Amino acid sequence: MNKRQKLDAAKSLHAIVPINKLSKCKSRLSRFISSDDRCRLVLAMFHDVLTVLVGHPYISKVTVIAGEPLRFPSEIKDFVQLVDEKALDVVGGGLNSILAAGIDFVSEYCKDDFLILHGDLPLLSNEDITSILERLYEGYDLVLGADSQDEGTNLFAFRSDLRPRFNFGPSSLKAHKEWAHVEGLSASCLKSPGIGLDIDTLKDLRELLAVRNTGLVGKFTARLIPQIQVPEC
DSSP, X not given: OOHHHHHHHSOOEEEEEEEOOGGGTXXXXXXXXXXXXXXXXHHHHHHHHHXXXXXXXXXXEEEEEESSOOOOOXXXXXXXXXXXGGGSOOOXXXXXXXXXXXXXXXXXXXXXXXXXXXXXXXXXXXXXXHHHHHHHHTTOSEEEEEOTTSSSEEEEEXXXXXXXXXXXXXXXXXXXXXXXXXXXXXXXEEOOHHHHXXXXXXXXXXXXXXXXXXXXXXXXXXXXXXXXXXXXX
């Protein structure tokens, strides 16, 4: 069976992308770039992630869970469902509770497998999404995408009949692997530049700038980069 046949045999993925209020995003970069540039960078990377998702033939739906109203570029706005996090039945607070409530909300009408991923992955590619589907087709219960430090979880894909215990935050990759082990679930860990490079620190931002002319950076972020003033080393 070739790659296309494997994908055709696999279930489609419903992608969920959370985004906080823009004023609260990327606070660790506040010493280095302006508040306006941080907001523009967050939106540019976010739009690049959504562009990859809506353009992939095996992503059935893209749901954005947002902390405030958002507008989307014309080429993707008709393919994205926006859910206000305040409309969800959230128990407790924080990202993990919001995601759990979001999965419950979407599951009422969707039976596809799920993909949760962060919106600050400017190098994310079509091939990265395909790799997730291939791992799920191979029989893994869940697929984790590691950050460049092998500490954080930048994406989390899982079967529709599972309700994971989300542990996004410090050392989340280890926590998610441990949860899978305790539950007797098989987990595959993916590593790639597109999945690994999330932009949280000045070092991350400089790594992004270093590849800005390689064709790997999403178009919205690539357009914005020349307008951002980043401190020299």
